[in-house]
Amino acid sequence: MSPDAFAARLAADRARVDAYLARVFDARQAAAPRLEEAMRHGLLVGGKRLRPVLVYLAGRALGAADAELDPSAAAVELVHAYSLVHDDLPAMDDDDLRRGQPTVHRAYDEATAILAGDALQTLAFEVLARAAHPRLPALMLTLAQAAGRDGMVGGQALDLAAVGGHPDVEALATMHAHKTGALIRGAVRMGALTAVVESDPRVAALEHYAQALGLAFQIHDDVLDVTGDTRTLGKASGADAARDKPTYPALLGLEGARTKAFELTEEALTALAPLGEASAPLAELARYMIERDH
Numbered sequence: 001m002s003p004d005a006f007a008a009r010l011a012a013d014r015a016r017v018d019a020y021l022a023r024v025f026d027a028r029q030a031a032a033p034r035l036e037e038a039m040r041h042g043l044l045v046g047g048k049r050l051r052p053v054l055v056y057l058a059g060r061a062l063g064a065a066d067a068e069l070d071p072s073a074a075a076v077e078l079v080h081a082y083s084l085v086h087d088d089l090p091a092m093d094d095d096d097l098r099r100g101q102p103t104v105h106r107a108y109d110e111a112t113a114i115l116a117g118d119a120l121q122t123l124a125f126e127v128l129a130r131a132a133h134p135r136l137p138a139l140m141l142t143l144a145q146a147a148g149r150d151g152m153v154g155g156q157a158l159d160l161a162a163v164g165g166h167p168d169v170e171a172l173a174t175m176h177a178h179k180t181g182a183l184i185r186g187a188v189r190m191g192a193l194t195a196v197v198e199s200d201p202r203v204a205a206l207e208h209y210a211q212a213l214g215l216a217f218q219i220h221d222d223v224l225d226v227t228g229d230t231r232t233l234g235k236a237s238g239a240d241a242a243r244d245k246p247t248y249p250a251l252l253g254l255e256g257a258r259t260k261a262f263e264l265t266e267e268a269l270t271a272l273a274p275l276g277e278a279s280a281p282l283a284e285l286a287r288y289m290i291e292r293d294h
Contacts, residue, residue, distance in 0.1 A: 006284045010053060016066065017052040017073045018044065024074065024127060038108045038116035039123075043081040046099035050217075050289065051076045051187040057285060058191030058206050061278040071131035072139060072190040078124035079147045080183060085117035087156070121147070135193050142193065146186025155179025159245070167246050173215060180221075181214030201274060206282075208271035213286050216264035220290045222247040223257050228293065261290045 021043060030036035052073035059069040088095040088103040090110060095103050105113035124147075128140055145151055155178025162175060188210035192203045226249050248257040268286045272279035 006281070006288070009281065010285075010288075013053045013056050013073075014049040016056075017049055017070070017077060020070045020074050021077065024123070034108065034112060035115055035119060038104050038112045039119055041101070041107055042085040042098075042104045042113075042116055043078065043120060045101050047077075047081075048292075049077060050285075051080050051183060053285065054184065054187040054210070054282075055191040055194075057281045058188045058210075059194045060191075061206075061275050061282060062192055062195035062200070062202060064191065064195035068133070068194050069191060071128050071133075072143075072187075072194055075124040075128040075143055076146075076183065076187045076190060078120050078127065079143065079152075082117040082120035082124070083147075083152055083156075083183075085113055085120065089113060092156075092160070133194065135197070138193050138198060139190050142186050142189050146182045146189075151178055151182030151186070152180075155182065162246050165246065169248075169251055172246055172248065172251065176215055176218040177211070180218040181211060184214035184217065185210040205271055205274040209268045209282065209286075212264045212268035212271065213289065216261045216268065216286070217289050219248045219257050219261040219264070220292070222249055223254060223261070224293070225249075226254060265290050 025036070025040060025044075055073040055076055056066065056069050059072075060066070084098060085104045087093050088098055089105055096106055097103065101107070103113070104116055108116070124143065125140065128136070128143060131139070133139065147153065155175055158175040159179055162171075167175070185207060188206050189203065192200075192206050196203065225247065248260060251257075252260060265286050269283050272282055275282075
């Protein structure tokens with residue numbers, strides 16, 4: 001697939017999940033209009049949509065139709081959006097910008113941001129629960145585990161505990177495997193389970209791909225926090241250093257971090273071998289994720 005064709009495919013998938021999410025909101029009248037506005041602000045204002053794209057690409061690689069994948073793609077993005085709203089709160093990272101826009105607690109207020117995050121999270125499971133699929137319990141369990149105490153939330157707790165500390169590379173990898181990697185793995189697994197049963201060996205291959213990709217993605221994010229600018233990133237650059245947060249560039253240096261991200265991407269690409277030519281879009285995405293500038 002040419003770079004232009006791949007970029008068009010990404011844009012189409014982003015537009016697809018955005019349209020699905022907009023329909024979710026438009027399907028009912030808001031009980032609390034200000035809350036609804038804050039939820040939309042945290043969800044529908046920009047974003048790379050990498051996690052729903054992973055749902056689509058993994059599912060298609062195993063034969064699932066786009067309409068089957070829509071609920072999982074939307075659900076995983078709703079969980080991701082809630083996590084960002086809460087990440088940005090004064091009690092967490094206290095950020096002013098997200099996706100080039102004021103964060104939810106800045107655009108509204110802190111209490112509304114907390115409630116908006118809560119509502120986005122529960123809406124994710126509502127969307128998924130409404131999907132008619134024979135493996136719905138497995139899809140629900142995958143998302144819950146990826147998002148919860150043994151996944152993203154647990155990783156955030158480790159991240160907060162590490163501020164000002166000096167973890168080694170192994171401890172940092174463990175933190176990111178939970179905070180960032182768990183939802184990426186969950187997205188890929190949800191796409192795969194929409195298409196095939198869990199015992200299909202390609203599911204395990206895709207999970208290996210996602211594990212390596214998730215860490216490569218986070219390392220590249222750490223690099224961008226050092227090398228990027230606020231306008232391009234859509235959030236404040238240099239924030240990790242300002243908060244004394246442990247990062248891969250701090251532990252390995254910039255070139256060491258870039259090398260590690262490249263090695264992990266190669267591991268992810270190798271893991272795709274059992275899928276053959278059907279995995280080509282996933283391979284393109286892996287390369288894109290460590291070449292992006294935001």
